[in-house]
Amino acid sequence: MKLVSWNVNGIRACIKKGFMDYFEAKKADFYCLQEIKLSEGQLDEKFSPYYCYYNYAEKKGYSGTAIFAKEKPINVIYGDDNEGRVIVLEYEKFYLVNVYTPNSKAELLRLEYRMQWDKEFSDLLKSLDEKKIVLFCGDLNVAHEEIDIKNPKANARNAGFTIEERNGFSSLLKKGFIDSFRYLHPDKVTYSWWSYRFKARERNAGWRLDYWGVSERAKDKIIESSIETEVTGSDHCPVVLDIDL
DSSP states (O other): OEEEEEEOSSHHHHHHTTHHHHHHHHOOSEEEEEOOOOOTTOOOOOOTTSEEEEEOOSSTTSOOEEEEESSOOSEEEEOSSSSOOEEEEEOSSEEEEEEEOOOOOGGGTTHHHHHHHHHHHHHHHHHHHTTSEEEEEEEOSOOOSGGGBSOTGGGTTSTTSOHHHHHHHHHHHTTTEEEHHHHHOTTOOOOSEEOSSTTHHHHTOEEOOEEEEEEGGGGGGEEEEEEOTTOOSSSBOOEEEEEOO
């Protein structure tokens, strides 16, 4: 299977910047999108023959997730927050979880909420993992290690690189999951997000915020985990998992 995760920073804006060309050329089995910034009925494009599942935020033009799947799932579960941040698809052999983790915001105004979110999300993954293999993906809004961010010292107390958030991700992994990209590429410096300011992408002053996580017992089934830095259309780029389940 080939699975794509991409924070599109507004699906309608991304479509204007070439999303459909990427979608049609990639021919993936799953596309997991975050920050779709969409309300029901606002999208004209169709993605047939994919089954399409959307979790909209109550607030217009904010957050939201979507999954386009070639195969119809056994069951679909939507996160119960009002920001459309989680979709779970259940299949015979695995669960697919798409997440857009809350940002802790400037001056860490939302850090406490974020840390409670991390705990509840990791508990969800653990409960699913007790039943079947879990593949989880999305913008987790954390650069886990210093290798995952261009300027670690300057960002030590900035949202996305606080010790609390980094420890939260470590705690999640210790519940029986692996970061597929770092598992295959332990020393590779590659980012998945760049600020629109200060020509950050041109300078490759980025952060790795986007992940494919896999149940540890399925790690030997991973074929490749890649970050497609050449793909534009958003301030994030797609991250791709190839796996044989």
